[in-house]
Amino acid sequence: MFTGIVETLGVIKKITHDKTNVNLYIQSVFTHELKIDQSVAHNGVCLTVVAIDGDIYKVTAIKETIDVTTIGFWNEGDVVNLERGMPMNARLDGHIVQGHVDETAEIIKIEEVGGSTYFSFMYSDKAKHVTIDKGSITVDGTSLTVVNSGVNTFSVAIIPYTLENTLFKTYNLGTKVNLEFDVIGKYVTKLMQIGK
Template structure:
């Protein structure tokens, strides 16, 4: 379980395709504190530490992970958002994030507005139906509040702090981003679908 509050940013050292799978190696600021088998959210996708070395760690990506997320788009030197799993007793400042990416969207806009930024993301239908105005959506591992909700897009206002401590400065229009809908919304939607049968 994660919160969507990005702990640090990392850098891709290598991305190696291995048939339908891949091995992702990252430069990680807190690598010395990691343990084998630990969970780390990388751009919002929960990955398991498969190898640790000085200054970094590596993760094995399943074929399903590559099919559902944008991790397959990563290139050497790319910046990624990182968050370690929530520990019992930690403050909980974001929202419940599982690190189980539901789908991807595209960056439609990322523009400076005064000291802040507006960030527009396209939403596939299966995600849009789970979103509400002022609700939460996890975008590339960042817990964000939906400021404006359209039929197939969401707008977020990004504070200077969030912009500074995440990978957002390097994002370009058209880039794919990982989306995880609110956990409570997914459960309610499933329960309601069952009641309507």
């Protein structure tokens, strides 16, 4: 369980393949605090630490995870948003995030407005997921509030601090990102579909 509050950025130092699995070797400032079997969110993707060597730890992504996330596009040297699992005695500063990416989206518009940067996203029109104005969304592991919700589109407003301390500072038109929709909204949507 996560909050969507990015702790730090990590660097992908090495990528190896084992059949359909992808092994990622990540360098981070908190590697020395990790333990084997801990969960870490990487651009919103929950992956389990399987090995630690100095300031680099290893995680493995299976084919199912690769198919629904942006992991297949990651390269050695890329930077990723990192968040460790939420301690149960801490404040929930973002929202409830599971680290289970629902699908990817593409940035279709970037606009500076009054000191904030607005990013607009488009996701599959075949998706059963929805956003609502003032609802929660997780973009590459960052907990955000939806400011404009449309049919398979939404926008978020990024304050300068978030822009500087997450991957948002690297995004361009066409950048693909991981989305995790609000877990409560997903349950409501499913119940509505069952009731039809």
